Amino acid sequence: MRTVLVTAVAGAVVAFLLGLLTFGVQATVHPHDVPLAVVAPPPIAERVARAGSAEIDVRVVSADEARNLLRDKEVYGVLEVAPGQATIRLNPAVNPSGTQVAQQVLTGIAQGAGLPVKVEATTPTAAERTAPLAASALLWVGGMIAGLLFVVLKGRRLRWLSAVTAAVLVTGSTVGLLAWWGVTFTAQALTFMLAVAVSFALLQAGLFKHLGIRAMGVLGILYLMAPAVAGQVPELLNPVYKAVLWSWTPFRFSTEGLRSLMYDGSISTEWWVFGGIALVGLVLLLAGKEAQADRADGIVDVGVDQADGLPSAERQHPA
Structure with missing residues (x-):
């Protein structure tokens, strides 16, 4: 009965820990402070800055700075706003899940400003x-x-x-x-x-x-x-x-x-x-010595053989 209980509890504990360390990662996914960059004229830049939230961290920067941030993978995407047009730039070397989030958020920002959106990026297969x-x-x-x-x-x-x-x-x-x-x-x-x-x-x-x-x-x-x-x-x-x-x-x-x-x-x-x-x-x-191999039958080999002069199993007869 004790063995039954111990093995059952061990199975439940291992399942819980593996679930916590594997599926729990995906089950608790939620964006926070996702870094993005926006290049825009002052009126739009101010509106974007005010629209920040706990989910995204939008940086209003110059065009050169934005491209450097994207190249160095410090942001997941860049939105460049020009008169009548918005361009989203993505880096294929960045985590694809991150670029997907960036594209969705930046598209929403551009559409909120009433601008058509163009995406410039190498799309990985x-x-x-x-x-x-x-x-x-x-x-x-x-x-x-x-x-x-x-x-x-x-x-x-x-x-x-x-x-x-x-x-x-x-x-x-x-x-x-x-x-x-x-x-x-x-x-x-x-x-x-x-x-x-x-x-x-x-x-x-x-x-x-x-x-x-x-x-x-x-x-x-x-x-x-x-x-x-x-x-x-x-x-x-x-x-x-x-x-x-x-x-x-x-x-x-x-x-x-x-x-x-x-x-x-x-x-x-x-x-x-x-x-x-x-x-x-x-x-x-x-460093150190090899680990001692465990015998499958649980018997420990003590190194005794026929050279020690002991009778072998074949020479022993039942009384």
Whole structure:
């Protein structure tokens, strides 16, 4: 009876926590302080400034400043108002969910001023919008499966080589799959993907070395909860989720970095993040001893064999 109760409670607790860390992110989405920029003559600029709310943060700026903000991904969209015309400018390197919100809000502002709206932007295909997060998840899963099989097959030597080889092959298979979907990458984006794959695989291999198959308890949960937040716009997330999950998840850095590089952007922080992850993985691989494998039947091998002169099972007869 005790076992029945313990297992039932454990299942309920795990389901609650996973729901809280995954579906809860999407269930609590609500915009707040979404940054936008408007370039407009004084009368319209004043009206826009007065129309601000807790959901959006509208900055009235010059045309040059607005384009710099959009290029640096500090705003999700720009509305430029000229006599008889309003133009919305979007950056494809920005989170597509953010640009969608920006386009809706800025269109409403222009229509409120009685102006026709024109949108100037490179519109990513569905595959291009999906590719950054999909690639991040696949690179993680590929390294995780390789590390798990290394444990299951009782590998002992050259674990680091297994991790690096898996990273290269998983990167190749991911690029091939995305190319089949019609997504192409710059050389810098391909290099970044390989760096992400290597850092993921080294970290996972280090955890498997020290925890054995129990590392799946950590790596699996990270996979389940991180993609739910990595693809979200931070200004749409509940502040608690933004601070507790979005702020540190490596999936966020890989997704944003790859999206920028797909459109000939530049990144800096992301290189440092994955360099640090790779370093941690190497330290784990070089430090300490291998985790002791658990026997499937629960019997502990004490190292006694026939060389010790003890009778074997075949020589024993029932009385």
